[in-house]
Amino acid sequence: MLTELSIQDFAIIDQIDITFDDGLTVLTGETGAGKSIIIDAIQLLAGGRGSVEYVRHGTSKARIEGLFILGSDNRELYNIADKYGIDIQDSMVVLNRTITSGGKSICRVNGKLVTLAILREFGQRLIDIHSQHETQSLMDPNNHIRLLDLYSKKQIEKTKMEYTRLYEKYLSLQKRYKELSANEQEMTQRLDLLKFQQNEIEQANLVPGEDVQLEEERSQLTNFERIYTALQDAYNALYGEQKGTEWLNIASQSLQSGSEYDSFIAEKAEELSNHYFLVEELMYELRNYVDTLQYDPERLNEIESRLYEIDRLKKKYGASVNDILEYLGEIEEEMEQLTNKDTHLAKLEEQIYETYQDAYLEAKELHVLRQEAARALTNDIHAELADLYLEKASFSTSFDSKTASGRQGDPKLHQDGFDYVQFLISANPGEPMKQLSKVASGGELSRIMLAIKKLFAKHQGITSVIFDEVDTGVSGRVAQAIAEKIQQISRQSQVLCITHLPQVAAMADIHKLIQKHEKNDRTATVVEELSENEKIDELSRMITGTKLTETAKDHAREMLEMASNYKQM
CATH class of the missing domain: 3.40.50.300 (P-loop containing nucleotide triphosphate hydrolases)
Incomplete structure (x- = not known):
């Protein structure tokens, strides 16, 4: 509110x-x-x-x-x-x-x-x-189908969700068909571009995760001195006289000497002995790793050159080597479709037809549910109009549809099915049903709006309703x-x-x-x-x-x- x-x-x-x-x-x-x-x-x-x-x-x-x-x-x-x-x-x-x-x-x-x-x-x-003279929603026929669906939301929601899923799939297939059946010159140009991109990526001989490994290796070579010094200093602090492992050994022996007299000392002596062996093993691993280190400026140049090539490809095809390889798979699939265009078009035509039929069945069910809702709405509106001394007024909901081109009379689908819904009113007996916007009397229109608004207020979820x-x-x-x-x-x-x-x-x-x-x-x-x-x-x-x-x-x-x-x- x-x-x-x-x-x-x-x-x-x-x-x-x-x-x-x-x-x-x-x-x-x-x-x-x-x-x-x-x-x-x-x-x-x-x-x-x-x-x-x-x-x-x-x-x-x-x-x-x-x-x-x-x-x-x-x-x-x-x-x-x-x-x-x-x-x-x-x-x-x-x-x-x-x-x-x-x-x-x-x-x-x-x-x-x-x-x-x-x-x-x-x-x-x-x-x-x-x-x-103005209303934001009720006077606009484009909103009437949405209002009718809101009125019968519990009955219609599940069917409408399934229809929406199928309709979106139908649109996606149509879009792909249109793209694939574009003129021959565009297809040839597109195929040439894809072949160039495929060739450029394949010539790079990329390996999955290669960029991550190379960047890690470059970091090691660039910071070789810091890495070597850190490892050597750590090893020297542990190995030798008056160093870490010697003091740990002394502490372990001291606890061992009193372990037979006290269970706590025995427990801690065993723990420290285990820690000593772990630290000793760690110390040897540090020494062995230091022995493997070797600074190779030529390898660093190779890495820089390779990463430069990979970065050039990243700017065109993806944020990582894995993305580039994924894109390569996509263009190979597209090239196959373009090369065998007629086969794929035939398959798409079949998929479009099947998806249309599935969506049409859901739209037909929506139509039935809406007609039931329209009958209930008409009764409710008439009751509200009677309260406003318009007991002789008539309200109805008109349903229409448009024919899909090239489908021998099949209804044209849109985001809400194939229905085009419009609320109609006749304020006085003998008068034809008219669109809400064409009701002549201001007093009648006000009451009709109130009657409809009374029913839809709880369904629309509008925070604030303003009557001017x-x-x-x-x-x-x-x-x-x-x-x-x-x-x-x-x-x-x-x-x-x-x-x-x-x-x-x-x-x-x-x-x-x-x-x-x-x-x-x-x-x-x-x-x-x-x-x-x-x-x-x-x-x-x-x-x-x-x-x-x-x-x-x-x-x-x-x-x-x-x-x-x-x-x-």
Whole structure:
């Protein structure tokens, strides 16, 4: 959820810091106080399109920063963070967006500079903004198949994972087929290049691990004097009169002389005797190794020359000799495929066809599961629409597919199967089913969006849902129904709502008032959280529009009490 929002030098806002909590937070205020400007700032934080017009007049840059706390269902966000090398600690994500007066946009996630596209990837999974004219996901038909799959995740997940595996294999085989069936001139040039590389590597007569052995031998020859001195000094410290082994021998004999009188001395005498023989053996090994050492400047030159040749090959073919030899095997395999191209193309065609058939069967199963999910979704949506006094509205899910070229009517596969899914709505009896984006009435669209959002909120894993005046154009019992539906959504996701309806404001867990003041001869926006008495005054103002009356205050108290009772249901 969004817990902290900081906005500086943005439009008419000079500096505000807003704290948010779980549940439903309502923001109210007079028209022009800056409510929508706050939503504009959050949209930019989610990766929306920026403009220098947002930079407060007379300042060099506008800055927006938001702190989000992730829940246990945000695994996808952690995967995105890993993908871009962004560290998430203590389940916290900080998004930062700066827009300069020169038009530059600077984006950060947890302090790391990112592109606007990356910021948008995070923003779209943290914030879902709904208004009468814009929504981030529900209005876009490209998202409908994903939403349907989320709705039936338990039933569809296993089949979809298997389909994804087969589809990726199918794409990989197609890519290889395309590469192998490129024009003859490209194939000839590629074969010539591979033959040159093969010849260059084979002429080097590389031996596995050769570079490691040569580097070790070079180190020995380069540091011959240090190695010789270290070994000789160690040997001299152990061998001879008044040296290490002689003193160990004296100590061993001393313990042996008293071993028959004390069991501890006997035990330690045996231990020391064993250590003495080990040290004596070590001493002779050092002497023998010294005798094998021989400094050979010609051998050092040979090694340097050989390593130079190997390093030259490393720059072209791999980080080690083993990598180079592995690459040699790969190009030999590719050369064999190019030389026998027709045979391999025929084999690839067969593999592509078999993989397509396997993937198609999984896609067909996905289609069946989605149709079952669509029927259940339709029933649930109709129930939600009835709660919003749209009981005569109709919702349906359309399924379509495209034909794969050259496959005699076989469906064309894509990353989600062969289905192209779209949600359709008819707001009134007798009207044809239309795309969500083509529903004419703003009041109807608002209610339809709320109904769909209510069902998908728990499936999408969105941290914060924002409603910007989605209740415009409604009143009476419909306004109360919308208020109840927004409150229901807030039980599953954090909800921030800008509203002009007292029914919605009364449902708030937290009520914040946005006001516009003059400060140093300039307009500034301030946000304050209302107490219980202040809520009553603000609701009264929303009811009457002008003068506060005792009747309006009594009505406001009654609305708050009714809302409290509803939330406890």
